[in-house]
Amino acid sequence: MTVPASDPVPGLFTFVLHTHLPWLAHHGRWPVGEEWLYQSWSASYLPLVRVLRTLADEDRQHLVTLGVTPVVAAQLDDPYCLQGMHHWLANWRLRAREAATTRTASGPSPASEPEALRRFGSRELAEVDRELAEFETLWRHGGSPVLRELIDGRVIELLGGPLAHPFQPLLNPRLREFALREGLADAQQRFAHRPAGIWAPECAYAPGMETEYAAAGVGHFMVDGPSLHGDTALGRPVGDSDVVAFGRDLAVSYRVWSPKSGYPGHAAYRDFHTYDHATGLKPARVTGRNVPSDAKAPYDPARAAAAVDGHVDDFVATVRERLISESARIGRPAHVIAAFDTELFGHWWYEGPLWLEKVLRALPEAGVRIGTLTDAITDGYVGAPVELPPSSWGSGKDWQVWAGDQVADLVRLNTEVVDTALSTVDKALAHAAALGAPGPRMFVADQILRETLLTVSSDWPFMVSKDSAADYARYRAHLHAHATREIADALASGRVEQAQRLAQGWNRADGLFGALDARRLPSA
Template sequence: MSHADVASGDEKNSVPGLFTLVLHTHLPWLAHHGRWPVGEEWLYQSWSAAYLPLIRVLRTLAAENRRHLITLGITPVVAAQLDDPYCLQGMNHWLANWQLRALEASTTRSSEPGAPPASQPQALRQFGVREYEEAERELGEFDALWRHGASPLFRELLDNQTIELLGGPLAHPFQPLLNPRLREFALREGLADAHTRFAHRPSGIWAPECAYAPGMEIGYDDAGVTHFMVDGPSLRGDTSLGRPVGGSDVVAFGRDLQVSYRVWSPKSGYPGHSAYRDFHTYDHATGLKPARVTGRNVPSDAKAPYDPARADAAVDVHVADFVDTVRRRLAAESERIGRPAHVVAAFDTELFGHWWYEGPVWLERVLRALPAAGVRVGTLSDAIAEGYVGAPVDLPPSSWGSGKDWQVWSGDQVADLVQLNSEVVDAALSTVDKALAHGAALGSPTPRDFVADQILRETLLTVSSDWPFMVSKDSAADYARYRAHLHAHATREISDALASGRREHAQQLADGWNRADGLFGALDARRLPAT
């Protein structure tokens, strides 16, 4: 079946070109590293609010014979957590606790003096009943579908061509600032990790933070990557076609900001509508979010109770608005370039449900409404196969962060982390090289070295792009610095023991750190590129 299996509306109303929705699914490694307010709670909230509903939406649409719906990036670090037995057990407990909190809300009879409108007994009871039913549904789905992790679910969606998969490097490093050897290793191991989990090797990637440095396309080509995402300004705003980069055949696709920002931008977007559930306002007794946005300048203690019917009506308005925006953009860009154009809207997956509660409903409706309105929907791979590729381009150093450059990950605020990363990586690579050389000297072939593997694992966790991002954005900055230095300490501690000849102690340390940081079990230091 092709992505044209489901009727695409009245041919007379069709517009030229192709629309692609790209979702980027990423969180840092959170298991065993704190619970609240930052830590595992972040994982379980995103899992419940975004990942479970996303799977539900995609399975529902797949059952309607809809194919090639979205291009879905899943970073190896998220995939590892969604398959991890510890995380699966923790998620089951979290869902049960959510149901208990909803039960508490549904039976409340009193409130503290001066409680906000949404926490008044009648409003909270009504909200609690709905939350209880939602928690019960998710517990049932989790038990029926997720018992063996996320990989079988994503594999099913890949097998029936509901989605295209984008991969990425292990632990989500900011690649332009990374030692080239470790950069190559992280990418190749990340692609191999996806192939192991999903039985599909991604041909495209979501480069962490959409970060690019000139020449990176050569490494992509060598690793078998055929396409990757950048932000719109990297293509100087002309995102109407994919572009081969430099002298390579690797295609860069740019995020269309005019369309993407209609949904979510640094300053506006649908989730801020007064009818939608407010992300920031909690009922302190239950930890639930029973209020609606109400108004941009309305304080939390004055926000109105959430009204599902009001929110549902707003979803329909925003579906219609988005479809109209895409139609107009495709028509205008096709006319401008004199050929059918390609429009790419790209977002973090966690927007849909975690940050914007109504997002999954909007997503399901918009993926039906677009083809019904004459918009062809396909994946990035479809765009290449169908010729939505223009002339080669030389990309500038860029990212999708503030300023569209590297400042979030290399600026003065995080200069200490940049220095830390450089020192840790250099020391780790030197230690691993010596360990593997010593192993090779003992005989052939070189045996696998668990200690060297753990050194590289902790190194990759040290250089995760999440830590400088959180510091630059002042979002749990203390936690981010703690995590960066914790993994740096682990790397150094194991490396120092190994370098000083205390192999048994190094093994004990590696075993200990692996109990917390045992992700990427197939990571093999022997595949580290030679100097």
């Protein structure tokens, strides 16, 4: 018997979005650097907030579990980044206006022919005007108030994480504990909410980390599906702890984001890779998987909207079927989690925010209950304890992306820099304690730890292993390593004033996490 679409299905469905970029301010603009931040902000963060605020105005709550890493939150609040974003939006408007008034072909594809580009530019101009108005009204003084409103309104559950997104299993336990506790404190300061759960960077886990999570007050975290041996129908307490691991359901998640068959590759959607040379805009549609850029057809919003509707129907049907089958398999209502990078929605997949808004409306209409990870715990979607293997959500679901032969030099660099930083800071703290406790903040020690955390960001080995701006990634890792060594060498050799000047100089570029306090570093 076919179940009518409106009949309730058992269980709970959760969207989890992971919002993360490395620290990009003051470190290049194009092709990798601040442009990455501003593109993601305009294409993903503004539209996502628009969708969530629209649904909140309809009295919808518990819609999304949203991870926002401390390094992204820092950039959304940073005065330099806010000014840069405003300038970027204004520049986007100039480029859209140029496209809307073009008289000559300027790009590689039919989408850059004058008439097609004029139509596209007119639509783009209306879009950027809306974003400029939203940015100036809501975002101009920082992203934290915008997100806090959604948290306060119970529209989203906030997930936190450690400072600067390190690959935790490979990190010195002292620095690992420090980064996590400081990251949770950073979220408390920005949002007046201390996250109960985290998105562990890269979903990376090593046995025993659940004990550290429990000590830091973390009650749940995300892993990839294979970490739970593919059985993601319930959250699972890890080992002897009460800390719950939730797994991404790959059968559902890959329906959206799969290199071979995911929705964003549909012929009707806007093509991410094809630019109009004169304006830097993206006026073409995918057209076909094997169609070269110079043959891409003009973007057609009506064609794209029809594809969105089809993919909404497909996803809703997929979620319903998965909840029914998983509930039957385990003999109780099941929990299904679809988890993605936030930047997929809008930045990589232009139509993603519209699809998400429609899905969040369509699922309840189809009898599917939506809730957050905290809702899942509260409502008992938790099974028997499990022992997790060392794992991640990277290639092979192990640690090879961050610890393989291709990045062995970065692993050695990280170990060396962390050892230098901890040794230097320990001595400085011991010296200060000998003069009488509690001592004042130690700006130099703070900056040493700040640069160290930027050095060990998981982004750099990821970008190298994936050959995605690998030269930039290595440059950034070695730059922050140099900063750490330079300040630490001056301090260790007694050149305190020089160490102070060096720390101040590096802080002008890397002044994020102003509340970071080296005095809270766990003792050796």
